[in-house]
Structures are given as C-alpha cells and as structure tokens.
Amino acid sequence: MNKDILIEIGMEEIPSRFIRDAANLLEKKISEWLSDSRIHFSGTKVFATPRRLAVVVNEVSTKQPDLRSEVKGPSKKIALNEQEEWSKAALGFARSQGVEPSDLFFKELKGIEYVHAVKNEIGIETKSILSDGISKIITSMVYPKNMRWGKHDLKYVRPIRWLVALYDEVIIPLEITGVHSGRTSRGHRFLGKEVDIQHPSTYVSQLKESFVFVDIEERKQLIHNQINTLAKDKNWVVSIKDDLLEEVLFLVEYPTALYGSFQSEFLEIPQEVLITSMREHQRYFPVFDHESNLLPHFITVRNGDKKSLDVVARGNEKVLKARLADARFFYQEDQNLPIDKALAKLEKIVYHEELGTVGDKVRRIRTISDQIAKFLSVDEKVQRQVTRASMICKFDLVTQMVYEFPELQGVMGEDYALKAGEDPVVSSAISQHYQPRFSGDSSPESIVGAIVSIADKLDSIVGCFSIGIVPTGSQDPYALRRSAAGIVQIVLDQKLNVNLTDLFDICFAVYEESNLLKTEMDDLREKCFDFFSLRVKNVLTDMNIRYDVIDAVMATNINDISSVVRRGKAVMQFVEQSDVKITLESFNRVNNLASKAENKKIEEAYFEENVEHDLYQKWNQLHSSFTKKLETSLELEALEMLKQLQIPITSFFDKVMVMSENENLRRNRLALLANISEDITKIADFQKIVI
Incomplete structure (x- = not known):
C-alpha cells in the first residue's frame, strides 16, 4: 500500500x-x-x-521495484580463450556483475557477438x-x-x-x-x-x-479577495501589482486586510512619489477613484486576525505620515536646486573607475544621441531637443528624492525639469530614456526619448564590454541584458531605420576618441553582435516562431533587427504551406552549388540548354521586383516570388550537368546559381528548416 x-x-x-x-x-x-x-x-x-x-x-x-537488466561485457573474441573456455576477462566480468560464469551468454550487436549477463537487483x-x-x-x-x-x-x-x-x-x-x-x-x-x-x-x-494558511495559492486568493472586498465596500479602485502581492503573500501566515488614511494635503506631492512610498517602503496598496486619481487612503495586510484593527490602522497611518512628510520635504528642497548645479554634482559621482564619472557618461550619451539623430535625419527642432534631453537626462540622480527613492529616477527628473521651464518634450524624454525599465514595459513614446534611451543603453553595453564586464550566467550587475533587449524593443516599436552596425560604429567612435577602448575593435564588435543576437532570438521566440525558422533567418543577417523580425514572420508563414518541401529542396540545391562559383558574371552565350535560358529569364524577370519587395518590407510577397523559381530550378537540375568538364559552361552555370542564391539568402538559410 x-x-x-x-x-x-x-x-x-x-x-x-x-x-x-x-x-x-x-x-x-x-x-x-x-x-x-x-x-x-x-x-x-x-x-x-x-x-x-x-x-x-x-x-x-x-x-523499489525489482530491477532486471542485461549488461554487456567483452566481445566473444576476448571472452573465450583458445580452448573455447571462459577467459580471465569473462570471469572478471561475471564476478563484477555478481553472477556465475555458467549464467553468461552471447548476444549479437551490429554483427559482433558480446558476452552478456542478466543482473537481478532486489528493490529495497x-x-x-x-x-x-x-x-x-x-x-x-x-x-x-x-x-x-x-x-x-x-x-x-x-x-x-x-x-x-x-x-x-x-x-x-x-x-x-x-x-x-x-x-x-x-x-x-x-x-x-x-x-x-x-x-x-x-x-x-x-x-x-492554528491560524496558519500554509497553502500558498489559498493564502494568495484570500489576500486578493479581502482587498477586493474592501475596495468594493468603499467604492475604490485598487491596483494589485503582482510583485507587491507576491511580497505580502510571504510576509504573512494569517492575512487580514485593513485600510487606513493619510492627510489629503500630501496629494500635492506627485502621485508617483506617494505610490512608491506606499508600495516600496510600507508594502501598502494605493487606492484610486474610478478616474485613476489617487485617494488619501491605503490598504495593507496584517499578519493576524481582526482584533483591534483600528489600533493597527492608526499605527500604520502614523508611520506613513512620517514617510510622506519626509517625501514632501525632499520634494520642496529639490526644487531649489538649479539643473546646472545638479549637473555639476554628477562630476563627483563615479560611474565606473575605468569609465569615469556619471558626468563623463552623460557627455558620451550626448555625443552618441546627436550622432544617432543625425543618422536618422531628424529635423532641427528634434535635433535640439535630443541635445538638451541628453545633456540633462541624469540630473535628478543628485536630488534628495531620487536618493531616497532610486526607482523614481527619471520620473522626478521630468517633474523638476517641467517646473524649471524646460521643453515638455525634453522633460518627458528624461523619464522615457529609462524605458523599457523591465520586461513587458513600454518603450519611449517620443523619438527624442527613444534616441536618448538607445544612446544611454548602448553606452553602458559598449563601455562594460570594452573593459571586460560581460554578463555570465545569472550575473549581470549593470543590467546589460535588459539594456540590449530595450534597444531591440525600441528599434522595433519606433520602426527606426538603423541597424546594429550603424549603432556600434557611432558608439565605438566615441569610445575611441575618449581613449576608453580596452578591447580590440573587431573582437568587441563580434561580442556585441553575439550579445544582441540572443536578445533578437528571444523576441522571435516570444512571437512563437519555430526554432528552425529563427536559426534560418538569423543565419543570414541580424544587422537589421526589423528585417530579422519581418523575415521570421514571413518564413514562418511560408514553411506552413503544404507544398513547401519541394520548393525548399530546390532552394537548397541552388545554395549548395552556388558556394562553388568563382564569380557572378552571367554570359548568355554560354547557355547550352533551353532550361538554362528559362531559369535565367525567369530569375531576371523577378529579380528587380523581388528586390523592391524587400526594400518595402514585403518579405512574404518576396518569398512568394522566389517560389516561382521552383519549377525552372527543378527542370534545370534534371537536364543540366552543372559541373560540366567545359570550363566556360561550368563557370556560367555556377554564376547563374550564385545570383539566384544571393536572392534566396537575403531571406534565410533554408537548409536550417526542418520539414
């Protein structure tokens, strides 16, 4: 039993x-x-x-169940001596398996007989x-x-x-x-x-x-229901963040939700400050009205029963009042600090001993941002906004509020910049340049915020890589994986016409001019490409694109992130067609022989068979339109055009010996295949597709 x-x-x-x-x-x-x-x-x-x-x-x-297993020993040639008796090797094998020599038997494997023993193990x-x-x-x-x-x-x-x-x-x-x-x-x-x-x-x-809800999910649901019941009774809206709920879940054994209040005068402080103070420092759930306005109340969860909840509420209110009073003081004091003086203080904060101060980082961000803006050909107004935003994007790091609440970096910068009379676009870019802050977060809305965000993240990656700080395993103290994933997300969301080589070259130039490159340029470039390729792969995986399709599209070119994603989607649709196997086989035959071509010069005079003319004419007819489809981001339509080559390719291979002894014929046929292969591989390496 x-x-x-x-x-x-x-x-x-x-x-x-x-x-x-x-x-x-x-x-x-x-x-x-x-x-x-x-x-x-x-x-x-x-x-x-x-x-x-x-x-x-x-x-x-x-x-345990009894175990019966066959164990293979030496070959028959070794197991028997010249007298056809068990050799020392066979006897040793029998002893090691705990069986009598008479229990040994031979069994053939791949044409060779080996001695075997049946091992019976009684379960304990x-x-x-x-x-x-x-x-x-x-x-x-x-x-x-x-x-x-x-x-x-x-x-x-x-x-x-x-x-x-x-x-x-x-x-x-x-x-x-x-x-x-x-x-x-x-x-x-x-x-x-x-x-x-x-x-x-x-x-x-x-x-x-004994007042312990030991079942994790039961306790979680109990907390959730109690909060929602309170909110419904008071006509409140409560945002139950998963991370806060998870933390509260493992702070209590017998949860009881209760509510408290704070003075409405504290609502003059930015809403984000109040929410952060309640969530991060007190583990309270903020309360909103139905228009998403913060109300002067909170919900917390006690590790105990319902006795004396009013006393517990007053205690929590007293603690929160002190917290919010500190926040109000910091907020008022910070507004007395001019942005220029805040920027000067950044010169005394070390970013990394080999990469300089935060002030040095800001100057690099500004240069990189300006270069990216010029590359994207933004207008003069946006260029000025990018310059200013990149100059002041980190000034709030020296404010008392951000010192107390580091998670408010950028948020407070936007608020203080607006109050200091900065351009609203510039002010919002200060907050946006930290986005996406986490997986699932949105990317910057404005092009200004997007450019400064890319510059900041790119500077961190290249800087750390250049001095040998590369994430390994779970160790990533500078959040470089998140930075790379953020850049990929921004490029895709903003549909930016920029590729990785462009971004790397801009950043490498800044580091080279500052004499900060401690790694060979080619080695650094390779490491950066490998690092970003994993982030792009994650994006494709999240889109439920097959692993072989991902390998196929990434094998040809990952430089243009947007193109990789579009090609991934296109190939995914393409390979699900019922007749795709024959098409892929024809593509792969072309690619296999194209690698032998010495050049891509095609001379029609050397076409000997009609199928050569047919294939060339069909490809020549499609090539220009195919190229335009790719240039206009219509990868699936481009693929469907290539599919039209399947029949002439098949006929070509059926009737033509590509590797002819005639050098001119062979060279010309290989050149034709090389040109076709060049178009095919602009989409993917179809040899990696598993049918």
Whole structure:
C-alpha cells in the first residue's frame, strides 16, 4: 500500500523574496531524488510561509521495484580463450556483475557477438533510505544569502528551529544542527500553538486551526479577495501589482486586510512619489477613484486576525505620515536646486573607475544621441531637443528624492525639469530614456526619448564590454541584458531605420576618441553582435516562431533587427504551406552549388540548354521586383516570388550537368546559381528548416 510523505523545515522568518524559489527547489530536489531512487509517487505539492518550507509527496511506493537488466561485457573474441573456455576477462566480468560464469551468454550487436549477463537487483524498502536522503536534500538547499548560527557549520538562509518528517503516521528520524525531527509543527507566532501533525493529509487543515494558511495559492486568493472586498465596500479602485502581492503573500501566515488614511494635503506631492512610498517602503496598496486619481487612503495586510484593527490602522497611518512628510520635504528642497548645479554634482559621482564619472557618461550619451539623430535625419527642432534631453537626462540622480527613492529616477527628473521651464518634450524624454525599465514595459513614446534611451543603453553595453564586464550566467550587475533587449524593443516599436552596425560604429567612435577602448575593435564588435543576437532570438521566440525558422533567418543577417523580425514572420508563414518541401529542396540545391562559383558574371552565350535560358529569364524577370519587395518590407510577397523559381530550378537540375568538364559552361552555370542564391539568402538559410 502506498504512503504519503511530509517534510517541513521550520525556521526563523525567511526574507520574502527568497521563499517562492526555495519552496520550488525543495519540491524539485525531493521529486528528483525519489525518481533517481526508483521510488514511484503520484505527485507533490509545495507549501510555504515566512517561517516554513514544506512539501507533501503523495502515494509513495513502499519499496523499489525489482530491477532486471542485461549488461554487456567483452566481445566473444576476448571472452573465450583458445580452448573455447571462459577467459580471465569473462570471469572478471561475471564476478563484477555478481553472477556465475555458467549464467553468461552471447548476444549479437551490429554483427559482433558480446558476452552478456542478466543482473537481478532486489528493490529495497523506501523507509530504509528516507532518513539519509531527506537529510542530504535539506542540507543541500541553495539560497541567495546564507548565515551561520551557534556553533554549527551548516550555512542556511535562517536558523532551523523545528523539523517535521512523516512517512504516513511514522516519524522519519532526522537530525540537523541539533534539531531532531518529529511530528510537531508550530502555528501562528502569536495566535497559534504547537501542532502535532497526525498524517501528511491533515497537514493543511491542522495548521489552519492554528491560524496558519500554509497553502500558498489559498493564502494568495484570500489576500486578493479581502482587498477586493474592501475596495468594493468603499467604492475604490485598487491596483494589485503582482510583485507587491507576491511580497505580502510571504510576509504573512494569517492575512487580514485593513485600510487606513493619510492627510489629503500630501496629494500635492506627485502621485508617483506617494505610490512608491506606499508600495516600496510600507508594502501598502494605493487606492484610486474610478478616474485613476489617487485617494488619501491605503490598504495593507496584517499578519493576524481582526482584533483591534483600528489600533493597527492608526499605527500604520502614523508611520506613513512620517514617510510622506519626509517625501514632501525632499520634494520642496529639490526644487531649489538649479539643473546646472545638479549637473555639476554628477562630476563627483563615479560611474565606473575605468569609465569615469556619471558626468563623463552623460557627455558620451550626448555625443552618441546627436550622432544617432543625425543618422536618422531628424529635423532641427528634434535635433535640439535630443541635445538638451541628453545633456540633462541624469540630473535628478543628485536630488534628495531620487536618493531616497532610486526607482523614481527619471520620473522626478521630468517633474523638476517641467517646473524649471524646460521643453515638455525634453522633460518627458528624461523619464522615457529609462524605458523599457523591465520586461513587458513600454518603450519611449517620443523619438527624442527613444534616441536618448538607445544612446544611454548602448553606452553602458559598449563601455562594460570594452573593459571586460560581460554578463555570465545569472550575473549581470549593470543590467546589460535588459539594456540590449530595450534597444531591440525600441528599434522595433519606433520602426527606426538603423541597424546594429550603424549603432556600434557611432558608439565605438566615441569610445575611441575618449581613449576608453580596452578591447580590440573587431573582437568587441563580434561580442556585441553575439550579445544582441540572443536578445533578437528571444523576441522571435516570444512571437512563437519555430526554432528552425529563427536559426534560418538569423543565419543570414541580424544587422537589421526589423528585417530579422519581418523575415521570421514571413518564413514562418511560408514553411506552413503544404507544398513547401519541394520548393525548399530546390532552394537548397541552388545554395549548395552556388558556394562553388568563382564569380557572378552571367554570359548568355554560354547557355547550352533551353532550361538554362528559362531559369535565367525567369530569375531576371523577378529579380528587380523581388528586390523592391524587400526594400518595402514585403518579405512574404518576396518569398512568394522566389517560389516561382521552383519549377525552372527543378527542370534545370534534371537536364543540366552543372559541373560540366567545359570550363566556360561550368563557370556560367555556377554564376547563374550564385545570383539566384544571393536572392534566396537575403531571406534565410533554408537548409536550417526542418520539414
């Protein structure tokens, strides 16, 4: 009869941002260990609160299945001696497999006979391996930050205070850092008590009786419903951000939503400041009316019951009042700082010891922005706006408000710039140049913001790459992946007529003039192209374009980002046609032989067969229109034109020996194929398409 397993690691409060990944890792480790141990189970469910990580494994088999396997040994030639008796090699093989020599037999593999043995392994009982296996799983858990306590050598996210380990009703004996396993869990720190878990199946219900909602999704839904109920009762609109909900979810074990208020006079401060102060510092949910105007109220979630909620609300109001008073003071003081003086302060902030100050970075951004604007042939007014926006895009970094709330960089710059009388387009570009700030965020709306944003992000990438800072694994301290993805998104959203080579050349020139290039130009260019190609690949993947189509379009040219995306979409549609196989085969035959061409000069005088004339004339007829289709971003139509070459290509190969002994005929035929191949590969390398 199958049994259930419960493992609960009870700790002091774990940082909320670590809990989700840690719980999933515990579940993964236990599942993989059981599978590797040949122990069957029907499923797992993970649980977590600020003070515990737990997993329940259902219907675990009580023993491993017996294992019967054939093991291959040496070949017959080696296994038998001259007397046709077992050799030392065969006898050694038998001993190693725990079988008698008489049990050995031969089996043919690929025309060669090998000696084999049947190995029977009796499955062991599950309970005999639980203690050791689970101990290793718990102690091998990996967290972003660890600590040590007492005299213990184990480094862990927080000190372990209790362990529950059950195999149905039976305790699995464990001992970690002096803590022995049992069936006793702990309820809510203030409302609950110790709980003796009777069986893994009663784990959730027993803890709920002790004021702990251990089920993650149940607790999340409870918080969500309570907030929405409050909002409905008060006729409010509450924006429940996923990241804030996730954080609150792992700060409480028994959630109770409540509301509070603050003085309406604080609404004179920019809405973004109030929202940031509530969300980031207090974990409050801001409240809006139905016109999206911020109201002087908030909703928070208590880790406890409904007793004395008015007292809890007053305490939260008092803390928020102090926060908002500080914000108002910073806001008023910052407006007394002229932009020019703020820019001067940037000269004292080090961006990177090898790349200079933030002031140096701003000057590079300005030069790069101006060059990009000229390349895009913007009008004089936009050029002036780009210059000014790039000059002052970082001035708010020295303000007190941004020092207190770094996430408001750009937002405060726009507000302060408007109040200082700057052009509204320039002011908004200060905020926009940080966009997209995260995956899924929008890109800058204005061309001014887009240009400055690209310049800023490009400067960061090229600067870091030039001094050897290249993201590896999960390490990306300068958020270079996000910067590259942002540039790709901006180019696509704004439909900018600029390619990667143009952007790199503009930036490389600035770095070369500043004597900041510490890497060979060709090497740097290659690294930048490889880095951006991964970002472009991600964009295509997000569009549900097949992996082979992605490889095909990226194999030819990734320089023009917009073209890569358009070609990806076009080829995706093209390869889904029912008769595409014959067309692709004809394209690939052309490409295979085209690589042997010495030049692309076609001389009609050397056409010997009618099919050569037919193919040439058809290609010549289509070539000009095909090129125009590509120039006007009509890749799918261009592909359909190339498809018309399929029949003449097939006829050509059926009746012509391309590699003729006649040098003139051979050279001319290869030249024809080379010209056709050049058009085909402007779309994709179709040899990478899997049919």
